[in-house]
Structure formats: structure tokens, C-alpha cells
Amino acid sequence: MSPTFRRPGLVCTDRFLDVPLDHDDPGGATIEIYAREVVAPGREDDDLPWLLFLQGGPGHKATRPGGPAAWLGRALKDYRVLLLDQRGTGRSTVANRQTLPADPAEAARRLRHFRADSIVRDAELLRRALAGDRPWSVLGQSFGGFCAVTYLSFAPEGLREVFITGGLPSLTAGPDEVYRAAYPRVLAAGERYFERYPADRDLARRVMDHLAEHDVRMPGGERLTRRRFQTLGHGFGSSADFDVLHHLLEEAFAGRQISDVFLRGVDARVSYAANPLYAVLHEAIYCQGTASEWSAHRVLEEFPEFEDRFVGEMIYPWFFDEDPALRPLKDCAELLARHRDWPRLYDPDRLAANTVPVAAAVYHDDMYVDREHSLETAAAIRGLRPWITNEYAHNGLSADARVLDRLIGMVRGRL
Structure with missing residues (x-):
């Protein structure tokens, strides 16, 4: 029964x-x-x-x-x-x-x-x-x-x-074509975000600068790096997530320090503990007879604008160094990124x-x-x-x- x-x-x-x-x-x-x-x-x-x-x-x-x-x-x-x-x-x-x-x-x-x-x-x-x-x-x-x-x-x-x-x-498109088309859409989504919340542009840069200069730890103990903070743009494709990020940034600082409230909220949004397969298989879903070879990471070099912008849903190899839920899967992810014999979908x-x-x-x-x-x-x-x-x-x-x-x-x- x-x-x-x-x-x-x-x-x-x-x-x-x-x-x-x-x-x-x-x-x-x-x-x-x-x-x-x-x-x-x-x-x-x-x-x-x-x-x-x-x-x-x-x-x-x-x-x-x-x-x-x-x-x-x-x-x-x-x-x-x-x-x-x-x-x-x-x-x-x-x-x-x-x-x-x-x-x-x-x-x-x-x-x-x-x-x-x-x-x-x-x-x-x-x-x-x-x-x-x-x-x-x-x-x-x-x-x-x-x-x-x-x-x-x-x-x-x-x-x-x-x-x-x-x-x-x-x-027919492989991952390189997918991400080459995606990065400009992410830039456009980021601009739409800052059009809604213009003051957040300077606030986000202030957070990035602080993270680049200080060792800031999230509640689980892992470091919140500048590049990990930039991945908060992965939700820009949802009508609700503009507001979620804005409300996080509103409370980003407690005096001159990054606030605990902000770090708690960011931790929940950048961790892959709840969905590790998303990180491990994200590029493989576009592969048919080819290897991804960390496509999003390679293609990002063609878009220097992202130096101080939020990125989207892309997965990067350094995720498997910085996220404790992914770290044990790093070598597995490397093998999948190099695998070529993916059947057609x-x-x-x-x-x-x-x-x-x-x-x-x-x-x-x-x-x-x-x-x-x-x-x-x-x-x-x-x-x-x-x-x-x-x-x-x-x-x-x-x-x-x-x-x-x-x-x-x-x-x-x-x-």
C-alpha cells in the first residue's frame, strides 16, 4: 500500500x-x-x-x-x-x-x-x-x-x-555555443537589475572590494570570495530574484564589516549542498559526442566585462575548491568535463x-x-x-x- x-x-x-x-x-x-x-x-x-x-x-x-x-x-x-x-x-x-x-x-x-x-x-x-x-x-x-x-x-x-x-x-549546439550566447543575456539581465535598483551598483562593488581585501567567512566556515559573491546573479532569470538580491544587499554591512545577516542569506544561495548534480552535470547536458572541457570557464575569457559584474548559472571549476559540498567531487567533475563519448540526446x-x-x-x-x-x-x-x-x-x-x-x-x- x-x-x-x-x-x-x-x-x-x-x-x-x-x-x-x-x-x-x-x-x-x-x-x-x-x-x-x-x-x-x-x-x-x-x-x-x-x-x-x-x-x-x-x-x-x-x-x-x-x-x-x-x-x-x-x-x-x-x-x-x-x-x-x-x-x-x-x-x-x-x-x-x-x-x-x-x-x-x-x-x-x-x-x-x-x-x-x-x-x-x-x-x-x-x-x-x-x-x-x-x-x-x-x-x-x-x-x-x-x-x-x-x-x-x-x-x-x-x-x-x-x-x-x-x-x-x-x-545541435555544444556548450561553447550555448555559453557564448548566454553571457550577453546575463549582462543584459544585470543591467535590468541595476536599472531597478541603481544604488546597488556601488553597493555591490563595495562588497566585492571588501571581499577582495578581507578573509570573510560564511556560517559554515568557508570563505566568501569575491568571485563566489558574483555568482549571486544566477537568479536574475527569475522574476522574484531581483528583489531577493536587493534585500540581501540592503543589509550587507554592519558598520565596516560584512554583516552576519548578509552572510547567512548568501550562504543559502551559493551553496550546492542541496543540488550537487547541478554543478557536476550542468555542462554535460549540452554534450553530444563532445567534451565540455569547462566550457563556461573558457568562454568567460571572451567577456572581460564580467570582472566586476554578476555572472549567471554557469559552473566553474573553482566551485569544486570553494564549496565543501562539491570539494569531494572535484576529481569526478574533472573526468566528466573531459569525457567525450556522450550519446546523442x-x-x-x-x-x-x-x-x-x-x-x-x-x-x-x-x-x-x-x-x-x-x-x-x-x-x-x-x-x-x-x-x-x-x-x-x-x-x-x-x-x-x-x-x-x-x-x-x-x-x-x-x-
Whole structure:
């Protein structure tokens, strides 16, 4: 009997399934994946279609009920929703410094099975266990949209319809192309931030100068360096994070010292303890037959403007020196950065012959996913209906239920 709990407006049931670590070796090692079934009260026994939610990331657990997910209430009007903790995250078999093999080569070999291709094959086993032969609907946010395009490429028979928000990847671009396109968007987002809060430009520089001259320690004991402070720009793609950073900076100093209030808040935002796979696999999600070789770090040299600017969601090799949650994974991350034999993630021919209804929100000013790459992919997937909007930032799905409502209307021919 699967555990079930109720909270206002939701009935939640735990689902677990053992799956192969390597789907090409079904008789080998297994891992457990977890998903939370969510249904509206009073509809537990209804024959509702399934909607699988694929979270952004990589390396982030699924949305928790009661969190910032405006879309969930809209989805529950029509669907039985499944919130999947993608392999390695949340309540699925966790992959982090505490659970991965101590040998870096063995850990790297294991983590090569934690990209979108393996996540899709996990989802197909889940679908068969829960829905039998019936295809289900998929909602992919950000990296979850990348996974949805992989799903359309390799297992479209399992799909009834697909909704994608801020997650149409380039089918061919490698990490260098991705970051070369991303850095100017990060600069533009930073300028938008300082247009809203002009006094923060000098305040941020004051913090950077102080950190360059002093040994400042966060609550966990690790040093807050100037370059680590600059990574606070990773949230600039979300409509809520401008205000979060501003409110941190307002209390940055206690006299001439960096304040404890500020350090506590920064610690929570720069640590990868909660999502180490994001750091370890971030560049690998763009690799198909090539190595990343720390792409974001190399490409950054082409943009000297970042000397005194906030950077975005990029991952740099020095993270694995400065973050205690990542330090034990440094050698593993180096091996993954040099790995070249990454399999393809998308099938352009199959996408060109697609028959699954697909609607995708493309955010015009998305800091994380390049608009032109997304539009090229939208044109390459037969029948995909794009909605291009500047009304929302990358977190539009969680901020406003109308985003999912519009995509459902597009797929069903109402819009």
C-alpha cells in the first residue's frame, strides 16, 4: 500500500520504482526513483489522464506541494499529476558526496547515466507501471523541457501531449555555443537589475572590494570570495530574484564589516549542498559526442566585462575548491568535463516526423535558454506550436497558472 497524505486541496501518494542504473544493462545494478502522485480531493478514484511533471535542473528535485507552483492547481482540474524526483535527486536514490563511490573514475562512470536520456527511460518504466499501455501527458519546465524533447525523440509512443515552458534546447549546439550566447543575456539581465535598483551598483562593488581585501567567512566556515559573491546573479532569470538580491544587499554591512545577516542569506544561495548534480552535470547536458572541457570557464575569457559584474548559472571549476559540498567531487567533475563519448540526446529526423501534439512557451528575454536556439528547435519539431512572450521571466510557469492554461488551450485547438 503506497503511503498517502492529505493537505488542503491535495491528495498525495508516494510512488517508488526500482530501475536499472544503466538501461542498456537491465540485469545490472539498480537504483530507486520516487514520484509523488497528486490529485484533487474527491477525484482519487476518477479515471483521470496522467500528467508527468519534469522539473528544471539538472539535479533539482521536483516541486513540493505547497511550494511556488501556480500551475499545479490548473493541472489538477484535468489531470492526475506525477511529480518525479529525477534520478539522483530528492527521495530518489541520491547521488552526492555522501553516496557516490569514493573512487572518482567509478563515480564519473555512474553519473554518465544521469542525463535526460536515462531520465526519459525511467519515465517510461514509471508510465508502464502506473498507466499500462496508455500514453500520458508531459509538462517540462526548463531542463525538464530538454528532457521532454528527448522523450519526443526516443519514446514518442508514450506521449499523449507535451507542454514545454522555457525549455526548448538547441538540437545541435555544444556548450561553447550555448555559453557564448548566454553571457550577453546575463549582462543584459544585470543591467535590468541595476536599472531597478541603481544604488546597488556601488553597493555591490563595495562588497566585492571588501571581499577582495578581507578573509570573510560564511556560517559554515568557508570563505566568501569575491568571485563566489558574483555568482549571486544566477537568479536574475527569475522574476522574484531581483528583489531577493536587493534585500540581501540592503543589509550587507554592519558598520565596516560584512554583516552576519548578509552572510547567512548568501550562504543559502551559493551553496550546492542541496543540488550537487547541478554543478557536476550542468555542462554535460549540452554534450553530444563532445567534451565540455569547462566550457563556461573558457568562454568567460571572451567577456572581460564580467570582472566586476554578476555572472549567471554557469559552473566553474573553482566551485569544486570553494564549496565543501562539491570539494569531494572535484576529481569526478574533472573526468566528466573531459569525457567525450556522450550519446546523442535528440533525434532530428524523428522530431521532424513528430505526431505528438506539442505547445511550448518561449520567453523572449529568457536568461537561461537562448531564444534563437529555441525557435530553431520549435521549427524543427513537426506540429509544435510556439508561444513567444515577453510577459514572463523563466519562472512564468510557477508564477502564473495562465501559462499552463494557455498551453493546454493551444494543444486542444482553443487558441
